[in-house]
Amino acid sequence: MNTEINFHPNEKLLDSFAQGKLPAGMSIAISAHVELCNTCKENTSVAEVKAGVALLETSETKSSSEFDHLVADIVKQPQQKNIMVEPSAVNEIHMLDHSVKLPKALAKVASEGLVWKKLTGGINRAELLLDDETQCEFLYMKPGSQVPMHKHQGNEFTLVIDGSFFDELGCYRSSDFVVRNKDHMHEPASEEGCLCFAVLDSPVTFTRGMARLLNPMNRYKFRRATAKQAE
Amino acid sequence: MVPVALSKSLRASARESNNADGVDSDSSESLLMAVGNWQDIAAYNKLFSRFASKIFAMGIKLTGNQQLANDLVQEAMLSVWQKAPLFDLDRGSAKSWIFTLSRNRCFDLLRKLKRQPSCVSADDIWPQHEENTALVREETASLVTQIAQIEKYCVQLPEQQQAVIEQIYIFDRTHEAAAEALKIPLGTLKSRLRLGLGKLRQLIGVEQ
Numbered sequence: 001m002n003t004e005i006n007f008h009p010n011e012k013l014l015d016s017f018a019q020g021k022l023p024a025g026m027s028i029a030i031s032a033h034v035e036l037c038n039t040c041k042e043n044t045s046v047a048e049v050k051a052g053v054a055l056l057e058t059s060e061t062k063s064s065s066e067f068d069h070l071v072a073d074i075v076k077q078p079q080q081k082n083i084m085v086e087p088s089a090v091n092e093i094h095m096l097d098h099s100v101k102l103p104k105a106l107a108k109v110a111s112e113g114l115v116w117k118k119l120t121g122g123i124n125r126a127e128l129l130l131d132d133e134t135q136c137e138f139l140y141m142k143p144g145s146q147v148p149m150h151k152h153q154g155n156e157f158t159l160v161i162d163g164s165f166f167d168e169l170g171c172y173r174s175s176d177f178v179v180r181n182k183d184h185m186h187e188p189a190s191e192e193g194c195l196c197f198a199v200l201d202s203p204v205t206f207t208r209g210m211a212r213l214l215n216p217m218n219r220y221k222f223r224r225a226t227a228k229q230a231e
Numbered sequence: 232m233v234p235v236a237l238s239k240s241l242r243a244s245a246r247e248s249n250n251a252d253g254v255d256s257d258s259s260e261s262l263l264m265a266v267g268n269w270q271d272i273a274a275y276n277k278l279f280s281r282f283a284s285k286i287f288a289m290g291i292k293l294t295g296n297q298q299l300a301n302d303l304v305q306e307a308m309l310s311v312w313q314k315a316p317l318f319d320l321d322r323g324s325a326k327s328w329i330f331t332l333s334r335n336r337c338f339d340l341l342r343k344l345k346r347q348p349s350c351v352s353a354d355d356i357w358p359q360h361e362e363n364t365a366l367v368r369e370e371t372a373s374l375v376t377q378i379a380q381i382e383k384y385c386v387q388l389p390e391q392q393q394a395v396i397e398q399i400y401i402f403d404r405t406h407e408a409a410a411e412a413l414k415i416p417l418g419t420l421k422s423r424l425r426l427g428l429g430k431l432r433q434l435i436g437v438e439q
Contacts, residue, residue, distance in 0.1 A: 052330030
């Protein structure tokens, strides 16, 4: 599974991931990459050790004895001898001519049911509502498809699950974790077809041609997606 | 279940041998082992006084909220008790392990507070063992290959793995009893067993 992964989350991102500080959508994208990438698996363990040292400092405001009353109830609880694994209802996505196995964290959220919608240019997307700070979606680019030129106001994280895509800055294959921020303008395209999981922390802005007409719509959609939970 | 007297004497001998090896029997790792293998309440109390205030401090840092930090202490220390049998010495220190449990509980607490979709849970994002399913399958796996052949291959395994396989398959002990006999945490025993059996399969040339 670990054949040549070229793009990874950087150290800062893995640190935040290990500390549990990222929104669920981003955490899931990183978790899925970590499952596929031995290097990032090791780096996450290191980040967890660091985070443990940094966060588990003795409290100056409260001593442990103030919690002693909890112990009696805790030790009455049964212990867990085995790790329970609930199999996900969905663990693969069926493409035109083959099936793609999903990393565990993604399989779990995909089990809630994916609704695919066709966009122009051979792109299909299925949106997921995972937290109130990000917009998450599975994206399927058909062979020979292209997303119109766009830039981001915030960050975009894309995990390639199957196939490949390319843009001005490189070519991305299965398990690659691609980060784009507001300085990047790009026009991703795929020759062989590509399944991705993408997380945005603010709306996309299209910069060329008719696609620009989508901008007001996108901003509206993003606000709606992230506001749904607040209601 | 091991009789109390026996468990006490085992524990005492575990401490002696630990000391002989220069391992601190009062280390958080040893205490976690005692909690995981023998539901040792005294050991749990020690861990509790060592970590409760630390987890509270972590809760304040991550949530900025006293009440949530209090809840986190309860949830995280409950996890420590419940999951202690799964602690695996081969995979890291007690402190890091307790941190990961606390982080997961904190993540779930915050999501619950914000009423975010319940399809996401921390234990899915940070799975404890990634070979989860293999681990469970291993326990029911029976060795059907010829005994003589297995014995021949068994001696090629690292000593620690041999010892675990011997406890389980030759002395026919439960995982808990084998962990006690070898003075290792249950989680460590299981991972050695898994590695050992995997290697054995490889040597014999049997797939699953």
